[in-house]
Amino acid sequence: MFHVRPDSGEPIYVQLVRQIKHAVATGALAHGDQLPSVRQLAGELVVNPNTIVRAYRELEHAGLLEGVAGRGWYVTYGKSKLRTEERRKRLQAFIDQLWAEGRALGYSTEELADIAAAALRERAESEQES
Amino acid sequence: MTDAIRTDGLVKRYRRFSRTGRRVEHTAVAGLDFSVPVGGITGLLGPNGAGKTTAVRMLLGLVRPTSGTATVLGHDAQRESLAIRARTAFVPAERAIFGWMRAEQFVAGVARWSASWDAERAARLMGRWRIDGRARMRELSSGTQSRLVLLVALARGASLLVLDEPTTGLDPEAVDDALSELAIAAADGATVLLVTHRLEEVERICDRVVVMNEGRALIQADLDDLRAGWRAIEVAEHPVLERVSTWEEVAYVSRYGEGHARLLVRSSPDAVRARLRMLGADVTSERPLTLREIYLAITRADGDAARDDLA
Numbered sequence: 210m211f212h213v214r215p216d217s218g219e220p221i222y223v224q225l226v227r228q229i230k231h232a233v234a235t236g237a238l239a240h241g242d243q244l245p246s247v248r249q250l251a252g253e254l255v256v257n258p259n260t261i262v263r264a265y266r267e268l269e270h271a272g273l274l275e276g277v278a279g280r281g282w283y284v285t286y287g288k289s290k291l292r293t294e295e296r297r298k299r300l301q302a303f304i305d306q307l308w309a310e311g312r313a314l315g316y317s318t319e320e321l322a323d324i325a326a327a328a329l330r331e332r333a334e335s336e337q338e339s
Numbered sequence: 340m341t342d343a344i345r346t347d348g349l350v351k352r353y354r355r356f357s358r359t360g361r362r363v364e365h366t367a368v369a370g371l372d373f374s375v376p377v378g379g380i381t382g383l384l385g386p387n388g389a390g391k392t393t394a395v396r397m398l399l400g401l402v403r404p405t406s407g408t409a410t411v412l413g414h415d416a417q418r419e420s421l422a423i424r425a426r427t428a429f430v431p432a433e434r435a436i437f438g439w440m441r442a443e444q445f446v447a448g449v450a451r452w453s454a455s456w457d458a459e460r461a462a463r464l465m466g467r468w469r470i471d472g473r474a475r476m477r478e479l480s481s482g483t484q485s486r487l488v489l490l491v492a493l494a495r496g497a498s499l500l501v502l503d504e505p506t507t508g509l510d511p512e513a514v515d516d517a518l519s520e521l522a523i524a525a526a527d528g529a530t531v532l533l534v535t536h537r538l539e540e541v542e543r544i545c546d547r548v549v550v551m552n553e554g555r556a557l558i559q560a561d562l563d564d565l566r567a568g569w570r571a572i573e574v575a576e577h578p579v580l581e582r583v584s585t586w587e588e589v590a591y592v593s594r595y596g597e598g599h600a601r602l603l604v605r606s607s608p609d610a611v612r613a614r615l616r617m618l619g620a621d622v623t624s625e626r627p628l629t630l631r632e633i634y635l636a637i638t639r640a641d642g643d644a645a646r647d648d649l650a
Contacts, residue, residue, distance in 0.1 A: 218627030
């Protein structure tokens with residue numbers, strides 16, 4: 210389900226976090242699904258078990274996974290314990306980043322709004338198709 | 340106890356007589372300080388002759404240090420080496436193979452004196468790695484011999500695995516298999532010290548690296564921290580390039596092509612980029628480094644300030 214490229218320069222746990230987020234976003238992983246155990250995934254991907262733990266912890270912190278002592282890790286997306294406010298705050302951080310990068314590249318705020326809206330619309334359409 | 344291994348000022352000097360009868364001294368390990376935390380997989384890297392194998396042999400009480408101390412699993416490596424070896428599985432670089440013995444006899448022999456032998460794991464690996472238990476060990480290919488030695492190390496149920504080039508002679512598929520088993524052993528709670536030349540193996544399964552050169556540890560760091568700190572920053576020609584090599588964060592500067600330079604930055608890449616821009620230099624690109632690039636930068640820069648505080 211997941212695959213990592215150790216030589217990409219990007220830390221392996223970051224690659225995993227991204228892939229699990231992506232799997233949740235596309236619905237490949239749904240609320241209540243159990244993730245492979247740390248031992249199993251470390252053996253399959255041939256990566257350090259601490260790396261897997263780090264990725265899972267990060268996702269737990271982000272409210273996407275929940276670790277149940279002695280049982281494993283579960284997806285909690287959709288029934289996130291995060292309060293609406295908190296979710297909005299996190300999203301805002303990405304919007305701020307988009308704005309800063311975009312402005313540094315010479316786009317106006319108006320243009321950025323159009324680009325972002327178009328890109329998201331495209332994604333919504335492809336989601337509907339699939 | 341948070342460290343499985345800790346060395347303090349470990350030194351090993353060998354004396355021998357030269358052909359002309361003069362006494363010559365060779366320092367294999369020259370004041371080695373490093374530690375390996377409990378759990379996880381630490382890679383011990385370094386060029387040939389860096390002193391890795393001698394250091395490992397001192398950890399297990401197989402070589403007596405000239406000075407300094409090593410503590411392994413809470414025991415003094417010199418005075419309590421038997422206690423260490425009872426809980427440590429060691430795969431030496433040179434495989435001592437009892438050629439006349441059948442593979443299954445070898446496995447059974449090790450099982451007999453291992454307190455926490457994992458028979459299930461041994462049987463599983465014998466099958467998975469297609470080792471014929473009835474074969475004499477000298478009849479096995481060198482790759483199969485390597486696998487057999489590794490199998491025995493993994494099945495001992497040891498708290499600490501010390502592996503000196505364990506994948507020598509293995510084909511890529513077998514390497515992957517062996518590393519996968521190491522990852523599982525670490526997930527089960529073992530501490531692994533992996534001595535190797537193969538950076539791609541370290542990049543894959545280690546969470547910590549120690550780089551040795553000329554008998555000392557140049558750096559010891561969390562692999563993710565190391566990756567996060569090092570960057571290649573490309574800059575268009577600018578007068579500031581004349582003096583960037585004196586900046587503490589800059590490990591290496593190379594000029595190439597027309598009017599371009601590449602800085603290898605060992606820490607705080609954001610601060611370096613900001614400083615370059617402030618001085619009016621044009622930063623054209625930036626990318627993370629592979630472990631190979633980091634390793635080469637560290638060992639090449641040895642001798643100047645490169646060995647300082649990456650830990």
